[in-house]
Amino acid sequence: MTEVSATPPMGTVRSWLDLRADLDGDSVSHLFPSAAPLTWSALRDQAAEIAARLSGMGLSKGDSVALMLPNGPQGVLSLFGVLYGGFRAAVINLVAGTEAIGYALSHSDALVVLVGEAQLDLLLAAKGAHDVAARKVVVGHDIRWPEGTPTAPLDELHSDDQALLMYTSGTTGRPKGVLHSHASLLAGGWTTALAHELTDRDRALCVLPIYHINGLCVTIMAPLVAGGSVVVCDRFSASRFWTTCADHEITWFSVVPTIISHLLHGDADPDAATKARIRFGRSASSALAVETQSAFETRFGIPIVETMGLTETAAQILSNPMPPGSRKIGSPGKAYGNEVAILSPDLVPLPPETEGEIAVRGPNVMLGYYKNAEVTKEALTEDGWLRTGDLGRMDADGYVFVTGRLKELIIKGGENIAPREVDEALYSHPDVVEAAAFARPCKIYGERVEAAVKLRDGATVSRGDLILLCEQKVGKFKCPDMVHVMGELPKGPSGKIQRLRLAELTTQPERHEPKHKKNQNTVEATRD
Structure with a gap:
C-alpha cells in the first residue's frame, strides 16, 4: 500500500502520468458505468496521442485548447491529452448558458475546441453570442481530427507552466478566468489525498462534472497523485448511487450538500457490504447543514467529512480530519497542505474566535486571473494571501467556521x-x-x-x-x-x-x- 507524500508533488501532469504508467501501467485508473475502463498505461498512451495531434495542428506550449465535453471516457482522455501536451486546458462549463460559454471561448484565446457531438448546437449558439475563432474538432466515440493531421513532437514542460483555465460562475459580474500551473493543479489533488489519507487501494466515485474544479481536482487529480482509481459517472442519480457504489467497490465519494440531502430523503439504502467498504463521503462547494449531516450519518452509518475549497485554490483548502480524528460538525475543518488565516479589513491576521475574511496561502493557489491584472492584485496580497471573500472565524484548534460571504451578507x-x-x-x-x-x-x-x-x-x-x-x-x-x-x-x-x-x-x-x-x-x- 502506497501512502501520499507529506510534501507537495513536484513535476507536471505529464511527468506524473508517465510515472503512473511506468509503475502501475496495468492497473485500472478510470472506470465508467457504461464504457470500458482505462488503465494508467492506456490513459498515458492515448493522452500522448491527443497531445501529438494537437501539436500537429500547429499548437505550441501554452496555447489554449477549449474542452466542451461531458463526463465520460473522451472527457477524461481529452483533458489529460491537453495537459500532457503542455497546452492550456480551457475547461468550459456546459450549463453556464450560451452567453457565458461564448465569452469563455473568446476570452480564453482558444485556438482549438474539442467538442462532443451532443454539444455541437451549444457551440453554434455560443458562437452566435461571441466572436469565437477556435477551430472545431468533434469528439464522438473517437476524435475526428482534420484530415491529414500529423503528429508532432511536444515542447518540454516545467511545473510553473500554465495548465488549466477555468471560469468562475460570474453570478456577480463577468466570469473570471482562473489560471493554474501544473504545480498548483497537482497540489489541488494532493491536498485532497493528504487530508483524506488516500492510498493506491482507494477507489473514488465521481458524480460531479469534471468541468468544475471540485470534480476535476478532487476525484481526477487526487488519484493521479495518490494512485488508486475513480469511477466517473455522467451525472448524479439518486436511484443508482448506492448500486454504483456496490458494483464498483467504491471506498469514498465526493458530493455536495444538495446531493447528501437528496440521498437522505430518498428510498434507497446501501447494503451492509457497501457501507462497510466506504470509508467516508466528502462534502464541499457549500455549507452542509448540521442537521442534514447528523441525519445522514445516523441513517447510513457512513461518516461525512465536510471540506471547503475554491476554484482559485484548485479545490480543497480545509478539511475535517478522517475518523477517528475530531470532526467538528458545522466546520469545514482545518488547513491541509496550505495555510489559512482570518484577516482583518486591513489584511492583518486576527486572533482565534475573531470574525474576518478567510484567506489562504500555499502551493495550490492560482497564478492569477487570466488577462485581468487589476482583479488579480485585489485578490492576492503582497505577502501571498488569497482573499476568498468568505467570512469566518478560527477556533484555538485551527478549525474554521464560515459565517457567510462578503457579497451575500x-x-x-x-x-x-x-x-x-x-x-x-x-x-x-x-x-x-x-x-x-x-x-x-x-x-x-x-x-x-x-x-x-x-x-x-x-x-x-x-x-x-x-x-x-x-x-x-x-x-x-x-x-x-x-x-x-x-x-x-x-x-x-x-x-x-x-x-x-x-x-x-x-x-x-x-x-x-x-x-x-x-x-x-x-x-x-x-x-x-
Whole structure:
C-alpha cells in the first residue's frame, strides 16, 4: 500500500502520468458505468496521442485548447491529452448558458475546441453570442481530427507552466478566468489525498462534472497523485448511487450538500457490504447543514467529512480530519497542505474566535486571473494571501467556521445577517430538502430577509410553520419575512445553490395581496 507524500508533488501532469504508467501501467485508473475502463498505461498512451495531434495542428506550449465535453471516457482522455501536451486546458462549463460559454471561448484565446457531438448546437449558439475563432474538432466515440493531421513532437514542460483555465460562475459580474500551473493543479489533488489519507487501494466515485474544479481536482487529480482509481459517472442519480457504489467497490465519494440531502430523503439504502467498504463521503462547494449531516450519518452509518475549497485554490483548502480524528460538525475543518488565516479589513491576521475574511496561502493557489491584472492584485496580497471573500472565524484548534460571504451578507437596518444561519434553521425541519436565505431590497430597512426552500414529496409543513421555526431559532430580526416554495432552487454546475439569483427568480407580491398567494413560480407566506 502506497501512502501520499507529506510534501507537495513536484513535476507536471505529464511527468506524473508517465510515472503512473511506468509503475502501475496495468492497473485500472478510470472506470465508467457504461464504457470500458482505462488503465494508467492506456490513459498515458492515448493522452500522448491527443497531445501529438494537437501539436500537429500547429499548437505550441501554452496555447489554449477549449474542452466542451461531458463526463465520460473522451472527457477524461481529452483533458489529460491537453495537459500532457503542455497546452492550456480551457475547461468550459456546459450549463453556464450560451452567453457565458461564448465569452469563455473568446476570452480564453482558444485556438482549438474539442467538442462532443451532443454539444455541437451549444457551440453554434455560443458562437452566435461571441466572436469565437477556435477551430472545431468533434469528439464522438473517437476524435475526428482534420484530415491529414500529423503528429508532432511536444515542447518540454516545467511545473510553473500554465495548465488549466477555468471560469468562475460570474453570478456577480463577468466570469473570471482562473489560471493554474501544473504545480498548483497537482497540489489541488494532493491536498485532497493528504487530508483524506488516500492510498493506491482507494477507489473514488465521481458524480460531479469534471468541468468544475471540485470534480476535476478532487476525484481526477487526487488519484493521479495518490494512485488508486475513480469511477466517473455522467451525472448524479439518486436511484443508482448506492448500486454504483456496490458494483464498483467504491471506498469514498465526493458530493455536495444538495446531493447528501437528496440521498437522505430518498428510498434507497446501501447494503451492509457497501457501507462497510466506504470509508467516508466528502462534502464541499457549500455549507452542509448540521442537521442534514447528523441525519445522514445516523441513517447510513457512513461518516461525512465536510471540506471547503475554491476554484482559485484548485479545490480543497480545509478539511475535517478522517475518523477517528475530531470532526467538528458545522466546520469545514482545518488547513491541509496550505495555510489559512482570518484577516482583518486591513489584511492583518486576527486572533482565534475573531470574525474576518478567510484567506489562504500555499502551493495550490492560482497564478492569477487570466488577462485581468487589476482583479488579480485585489485578490492576492503582497505577502501571498488569497482573499476568498468568505467570512469566518478560527477556533484555538485551527478549525474554521464560515459565517457567510462578503457579497451575500444581508444588511438589514445596518445590521449584518449571515444567510447561512437562516439556512440551518430551515434545514432543521425534516420536510426541507433544500434551503437558502437571501436579501430583498426594502424601503424601510435597506434589505430584508427572505428564503426559498424545496420540500420533500408528501411534505405537510406550511410556509407559516417554517417562518415560526426560524423565529424560534434565530429571532424575529433575522427571521425571513417571506418563504418561497420552489420545485428546484437554482444551482451551478457543482450543485451549489446560487443564492444571488433567488431574488430575481422569486416573485414579490404587492402588500395588498392576501397571504399564501399562489403563482406559477412560487408559493409565498408573509410573516406578520
